[in-house]
Amino acid sequence: MIVDDHEIVRRGIAEIIERAEDLKVVAEAGTVADALVRVRLVQPDVILVDLQLPDGTGIDILKVLKAEDLPSLPIILTSFDDDSAVAEGLAAGAKAFVLKNVRGNEIAEVVRQVAAGQVLLDDRTLTARKSDGDDPTANLTPSERKVLMLIGDGLSNREIGEKLGVAEKTVKNHITSLLAKMGLQRRTQVAAWVAGQRAAAWRTPTEN
Template identity: 70%
Template sequence: MIIDDHEIVRRGIAEIVDRADGLSVVAEAGSVAEAVRRAELVRPDVLLVDLQLPDGTGIDIIATLREKVPDARPVVLTSFDDDDALASALNAGAKAYLLKTVRGAEIADVIKAVAAGRTLLDERTVTRRRADHEDPTADLTPSERKVLELIGDGMSNREIGDRLGVAEKTVKNHITALLSKMGLQRRTQVAAWVAGQRAAGWRS
């Protein structure tokens, strides 16, 4: 479902989505009220949400539909390259945050990934998250925190295993778990997150 108050933008995105294999647009909306009403009727798998709407924000939609249509996974597509908007969207439950400068093929790829249950944050997004926002490492075990630090030090899985005295497979299991808990997709995002946090004075 595409939610944007500019009809031309909606039509352009709809064309991209409908051309992609396995995707189809089930509804469109240009306001918060219209989006909530239509989403309850069609119950989409993914919501592609603009942040600025005439009667509210995309955050309002995400928060409302989190209760009314909990299986719908929100993706923010916006022109706001802003830390506060990013934090608000992620805290509300957005599974990805894209700028409108993104290529059409990337929109389709992100929609498919989010529909499959993944949360996508690129390196720019990860490194820009601020320390005063929710700590994505809060649920990590002590072992996962050690692995996080060593990834940040540039170590390979084998080197981490040697350092911690565990099998490489165990290290891979820890990485899979911490990626899931932190809402990340790739090992490189972990390294980027640690680098950004260390630059800001963070220590686990």
């Protein structure tokens, strides 16, 4: 299902997806209200949601999906590369965050991967998972680990500082350090990595 208030954009994405033999567009919507009616009725496997809509945001839709435990896996599709929006979207249950300047075949591939259970962050299709079996958090201090997890919860630097009882500047210093140690460049990548770890943990059965 595709939710975007611009019909030309919506139809363009639909045509790209329909070209793939293994994908089918089952519904479209241009507003939050219409999207909620249709997603409850159709319950698509994956829903691509524009961040900015006339009567709200894509985050509003994600929150309802999460609250009502609807099975559709959400992908946020937007023209805005906004760190806070990415963090908020991931906290609301987004499985991927894709900029509208992505190539058509990449949109289809992101849909496939999300349907398969992966959590992705894209302006260059960044996968939020461990790579090569190495733990990128191995050298983090206890304070940096706390900041890492709170970023994954969608908290701002100010909110993290309030929660940990430290100055916002201290939080920024922790983030700068943990980014360097993890080999990342932006906090959105941190949020995606945490989301990927949580999703992987949720999928892994507990050993007896």
